[in-house]
Amino acid sequence: SMWLVFMWGLPQWSHVFNDQMMMFNHQWIGKGTGSGPHNHLCMTPPEEMECSNGDRFEDLPIVQWRMKVSGRRNVGCGCGQGVIGEGSCAQDGAYMMFTLSSYVSTAPATGLFIGLVSPAVVSMWWVMARFHQLTQMPLCFVMLQSLSLLTFQVCWALFAFGQDCSFQGLHLTTTWLFHTALCVHNYTYIVLACRYGTSKSNVLCIVVAAAVVALGGAALTIGWQISQFKRGWPASQYAVEHAFFYAECLMLTGCFSVGPALMLFGEVEVPFEVPFNARGDTGNAEVGRGSGGAALGDKELPTLPLLPGPSADA
Numbered sequence: 001s002m003w004l005v006f007m008w009g010l011p012q013w014s015h016v017f018n019d020q021m022m023m024f025n026h027q028w029i030g031k032g033t034g035s036g037p038h039n040h041l042c043m044t045p046p047e048e049m050e051c052s053n054g055d056r057f058e059d060l061p062i063v064q065w066r067m068k069v070s071g072r073r074n075v076g077c078g079c080g081q082g083v084i085g086e087g088s089c090a091q092d093g094a095y096m097m098f099t100l101s102s103y104v105s106t107a108p109a110t111g112l113f114i115g116l117v118s119p120a121v122v123s124m125w126w127v128m129a130r131f132h133q134l135t136q137m138p139l140c141f142v143m144l145q146s147l148s149l150l151t152f153q154v155c156w157a158l159f160a161f162g163q164d165c166s167f168q169g170l171h172l173t174t175t176w177l178f179h180t181a182l183c184v185h186n187y188t189y190i191v192l193a194c195r196y197g198t199s200k201s202n203v204l205c206i207v208v209a210a211a212v213v214a215l216g217g218a219a220l221t222i223g224w225q226i227s228q229f230k231r232g233w234p235a236s237q238y239a240v241e242h243a244f245f246y247a248e249c250l251m252l253t254g255c256f257s258v259g260p261a262l263m264l265f266g267e268v269e270v271p272f273e274v275p276f277n278a279r280g281d282t283g284n285a286e287v288g289r290g291s292g293g294a295a296l297g298d299k300e301l302p303t304l305p306l307l308p309g310p311s312a313d314a
Contacts (some may be wrong), residue, residue: 003113003116003120003256004114004253006112006116007100007113007249007252007253008120008246009096010084010100010103010104010109010173010245011087011103011173011242011245012162013083013084014082014083014084014085014086014087016101017082017083017084017086018042018065018066018077018082018083018084018086018087019062021083023041023042023082023083024040024041024042024066024070024075024077024082025040025041025042025066025069025070025072025075026040026041027039027040027041029221030197033287039073040070040074041077041081041082041083041219041266042066042075042076042077042078042081042082042086043072043074043075043076043078043081044074044075044076044078044079044081045073045074045076046058046063046073046074046075046076047313048076048078049076049078049086049089049091050091050142051089052089052090052091052092052093052094052096052097052288053089053090053094053097053237053241055089057076057088057089058073059274060088060089062088063075063076063088070104078165079105079165080105080106080107080163080164080165080166081106083106083107083108083109084100084103084104084106084108084109085102085103085106085109087103090102090241092164095244095245096244097240097241097242097243097245098241098242098244099164099244099245099248100245100248100249100252101163101164101171101175102164102165103245104163105163105164105165110160110163114160117145117256119166119260120256120257120259120260121153121156121256123259123260123261123262123263124149124185124257124258124282125149126259126263127184127259127263127266128145128146128149128259131189131192131203131262131266131268133147134268134270135192135196135268137192137195137196141188141191141192141195144184144188145185145188145189145192148185149179149181150176150181150184151177151181151187152181152182155174155177155178155181156174156178158169158170158174159174159175159178162174178221178300179251179255180183180256181212183255184257186207186211186214186255186258187207187208187211189203189204189207189258189262190208190211193207196268200268200269201266201267201269202267203262203266203268204266205256206261206262206265206266207258207262209261210254210255210258210261212254212255212259213250213251213253213254213257214250214251214252214253214254214255215251215254216250216251216254216295226246236309264292269289
């Protein structure tokens, strides 16, 4: 959940780190020691900072404040500068304004974002293996999900490497590739859940709920680019300029939440002929989520969580 707090709060984190903590004026501690770079963390001249809404960067109140407290004019957080990307004004064009990519285009932001989202990525691998183990799916489906998840992880790494202000072509390509690969991986669960039996697990409900969030975010993102409806809307400037960013956040929330949600809440009915070790059972009389579960001697199939819990008599 920490990655959600970080991602959705990026506009605020940018202001907190770059301005409130005055990291825009941070200078490496090695100054005067005869070693190291002596530049400030943010040092782009205002004439090189172009606001997407047409404002003059140097006329912005926050920029005027930076100039006053630092005694410098070159206070813009340009490409790769700052703790979080520049939040004083939008930098990604009149159609998109603020974007997730611009906020995480710095080394600290990229590292923190990738680090915080890593547990969610790891959970995808664990849940996939566990689901295949419990449902005994055909090899073709196992390979499809495994290869799509591997493709996602490779493209995700390249996405982190190719930031939009340094390797824009790579960034745009890997953005679409990792989204596509992750969608294939996630939505294969829908096919597998239907094949296994929709009443035998809650996997279908969880994945469909995440898909609604992700596809809703994708629709908003694409619709924003096509219609450009922001120009005529009677909304606040903040809402207008950050709408694309929040649509991206909505899409990523749906895409990356499938693994953790299945790990925490997923349950699958398991046939008796599946070996005890595959079911996650140690031979006790009851299995299930926490202290609940169906007795193995009952006529109904036991329902097992994808994340095994302790048995009833443990």
